[in-house]
Amino acid sequence: MRPVRMAFAGALLGTLLLAGCGQTTSNTPAGNPSTAAAPPQDQNFPVTIEAGNGKITIPKKPQRIVSLSPTHTETLFAIGAGPQVVAVDALSNYPADAPKSDLSGYKPNVEAIVAKKPDLVIVSDDINKVVIELGKLNVPVLLEPAATKLDDAYQExxxxxxxxxxxAKADEVVAGMKSELGKLAANAPQKKLTYYHEIDQTPYGATSSTFIGQIYAMFGLTNVADKAPEAAGGYPKLSAEFIAQADPDLIFLADVKCCQQSKDTLAKRPGWKSLSAIKNGQVIELDDDIASRWGPRIVDLAKVVGDAVTKASNR
Structure with a gap:
């Protein structure tokens, strides 16, 4: 599960709004159905996007979008592009009405993608050179890689x-995210607390230099993983002894659904039973998906963190 869990470098969202699909009509001259007028073009097109795969020009408003990234699927529906999406990858489980398929973002099959007849494909990884292969078939592709900071998420x-x-809707979503995150950070207690964010039970953690680390930093938390050996990559492999010695005030688990981790399973690890977070009931079970995506539901994650900080500060 580790490649999926480490989508942020290899972890962040308020209410998602679904917009209805606008309809255009064409007038057909009486007695001559073959001369139906073409629907008017969106005046915002063509548009050129500076994506991870360079400058990509999209000639007209796409009507058959394929998303191979759960994060970008969430974003598309949040900004009102849901009606334009014809297929999403097998891991795109939010929102529930997204047109899930057996397409894979980790092992993309070019023929299967092309069979959906897309006029725009959105990916977060260029695995197996899918961007190049689709380009050869003149299928527009946007590579929007995992965000490394909040500004990256907003920009994407x-x-x-x-x-x-x-x-316009995307700008509204970004403005809403910034406002909500700002309020949550401003209302957070100022008590100094330490934390450990677990990506999987190996255990792998995330340092303050990562996207997920920036969310915790908003609340003034100190990341115990920052002092881990070989933490420069942002996602150090830790030892049970390291965590036991650090004894964090809060433990956030992002491996609940994938790996069935909980306060009880942590207590069974060598030296962890007496950890402060376990004894004080300050092990927070996160939604794995929300904790590993960098779309609009970042705000949801921040709310959970804020609530945990408030609870721990009031002890």
């Missing part, structure tokens, strides 16, 4: 808005 949402003809 804005870019998807421009690319799909939903710029």
């Amino acid at each position: 949402i804005a870019e998807l808005g421009a690319a799909t003809g939903n710029k």
Whole structure:
């Protein structure tokens, strides 16, 4: 599960709004159905996006979008592009009505993607050179890689808005995210607390230099993983002894659904039973998906963190 769990470098969202699909009508001259007028073009197109795979020009508003990234699927529906999406990858489980398929973002099959007849494909990884292969078939592809900081997440949402003809809604979503995150950070208690964020039970953690680390930093938390040996990559492999010695005030688990981790399973690890977070009931079970995506539901994660900080500060 580790490649999926480490989508942020290898972890962040308020209410997602679904917008209805606008309809255009064409007038057919009486007695001559073959001369039906073409629907008017969106005046915002063509548009050029500076994506991870370079400058990509999208000639007209896409109507058959394929998303091979759970994060970008969430974003597309949040900005009102849901009606334009014809297929999403097998891991895109939010929102529930997204057109899930057996397409894979980790082992993409070019023929299967092309069979969906997309006029825009959105990916977060260029695995197996799918961007090049689709390019050879003249299928527009946007590579929007995992965010390394909050500004990256905001920028990608804005870019998807421009690319799909939903710029105004995308800007609204970003403004809402910034406002909500700002309020949560401003209302957070100022008590100094330490924490450990677990990606999987190996255990792998995430340092403050990562996207997920930035979310915790908003609340003034100190990351115990920052002092781990070989933490420069942002996702150090830790030892049970390291965590036991650090004894964090809070433990956040992002491996609940994938790996069935909980306060009880942690207590069975060598030296962990007496950890402060376990004894004080300050082990927080996160939603794995929300904790590993960098789309609009970042705010949801921040709310959970804020609530945990408030609870721990009031002890």
